[in-house]
Amino acid sequence: MNISICVCTACHVNGAKDIVEKLQNLVAENNLGDKVELKASFCDGDCKDGVYVTVDGKGFSLTADKVEEFFKVNVIDKLA
Numbered sequence: 001m002n003i004s005i006c007v008c009t010a011c012h013v014n015g016a017k018d019i020v021e022k023l024q025n026l027v028a029e030n031n032l033g034d035k036v037e038l039k040a041s042f043c044d045g046d047c048k049d050g051v052y053v054t055v056d057g058k059g060f061s062l063t064a065d066k067v068e069e070f071f072k073v074n075v076i077d078k079l080a
Protein backbone atom coordinates (compact mmCIF):
# COMPACT_ATOMS: atom_id res chain seq x y z
CA MET A 1 0.00 0.00 0.00
CA ASN A 2 1.35 3.41 -0.95
CA ILE A 3 0.52 6.49 1.09
CA SER A 4 1.71 9.82 -0.22
CA ILE A 5 1.61 13.05 1.72
CA CYS A 6 1.80 16.41 0.01
CA VAL A 7 4.64 18.50 1.37
CA CYS A 8 4.15 21.63 -0.74
CA THR A 9 3.63 25.05 0.80
CA ALA A 10 -0.09 25.01 1.65
CA CYS A 11 0.02 21.49 3.05
CA HIS A 12 3.20 22.28 4.95
CA VAL A 13 1.41 25.23 6.57
CA ASN A 14 -1.56 22.94 7.32
CA GLY A 15 0.68 20.59 9.30
CA ALA A 16 2.07 18.07 6.81
CA LYS A 17 5.12 17.49 9.00
CA ASP A 18 2.94 16.47 11.98
CA ILE A 19 0.89 14.19 9.79
CA VAL A 20 3.99 12.51 8.37
CA GLU A 21 5.31 11.91 11.90
CA LYS A 22 1.98 10.52 13.10
CA LEU A 23 1.72 8.21 10.10
CA GLN A 24 5.30 7.01 10.59
CA ASN A 25 4.51 6.23 14.24
CA LEU A 26 1.28 4.42 13.37
CA VAL A 27 3.05 2.31 10.73
CA ALA A 28 5.72 1.38 13.27
CA GLU A 29 3.26 0.72 16.14
CA ASN A 30 1.21 -1.58 13.94
CA ASN A 31 4.25 -3.37 12.47
CA LEU A 32 3.22 -2.41 8.95
CA GLY A 33 6.63 -1.31 7.73
CA ASP A 34 6.72 -4.09 5.13
CA LYS A 35 3.17 -3.40 3.90
CA VAL A 36 2.90 0.38 3.84
CA GLU A 37 5.17 2.77 2.01
CA LEU A 38 5.06 6.46 2.93
CA LYS A 39 6.17 8.96 0.32
CA ALA A 40 6.18 12.69 -0.15
CA SER A 41 4.13 14.11 -2.99
CA PHE A 42 3.54 17.52 -4.47
CA CYS A 43 0.57 19.82 -4.85
CA ASP A 44 -2.44 18.29 -6.50
CA GLY A 45 -4.55 21.39 -6.04
CA ASP A 46 -6.68 19.97 -3.22
CA CYS A 47 -5.23 21.91 -0.31
CA LYS A 48 -8.12 23.95 1.09
CA ASP A 49 -9.29 21.75 3.95
CA GLY A 50 -6.17 20.03 5.17
CA VAL A 51 -3.14 18.13 4.05
CA TYR A 52 -3.58 16.23 0.82
CA VAL A 53 -2.89 12.52 1.30
CA THR A 54 -3.45 9.67 -1.12
CA VAL A 55 -3.81 5.98 -0.34
CA ASP A 56 -3.16 3.90 -3.45
CA GLY A 57 -4.21 6.89 -5.52
CA LYS A 58 -7.42 7.76 -3.61
CA GLY A 59 -7.29 11.32 -2.28
CA PHE A 60 -8.10 12.63 1.20
CA SER A 61 -7.85 15.98 2.90
CA LEU A 62 -6.42 15.22 6.30
CA THR A 63 -6.02 17.17 9.53
CA ALA A 64 -3.73 16.12 12.38
CA ASP A 65 -6.62 15.31 14.75
CA LYS A 66 -8.07 12.83 12.23
CA VAL A 67 -4.91 10.83 11.52
CA GLU A 68 -5.63 7.92 13.88
CA GLU A 69 -9.18 7.43 12.60
CA PHE A 70 -8.02 7.82 9.00
CA PHE A 71 -5.29 5.23 9.53
CA LYS A 72 -7.66 2.71 11.09
CA VAL A 73 -10.34 3.00 8.40
CA ASN A 74 -8.17 3.43 5.31
CA VAL A 75 -5.08 1.43 6.18
CA ILE A 76 -5.55 -1.14 8.96
CA ASP A 77 -9.08 -2.17 8.00
CA LYS A 78 -8.13 -2.33 4.29
CA LEU A 79 -5.12 -4.53 4.97
CA ALA A 80 -7.05 -6.85 7.30
Ligand code: FES
Pocket residue numbers: 006007008009010011012042043044045046047051052
Ligand atom coordinates in the same frame (compact mmCIF):
# COMPACT_ATOMS: atom_id res chain seq x y z
S1 FES B 1 -0.04 22.20 -1.30
FE1 FES B 1 -0.61 20.15 -0.90
S2 FES B 1 -2.18 19.64 -2.29
FE2 FES B 1 -1.65 21.70 -2.67
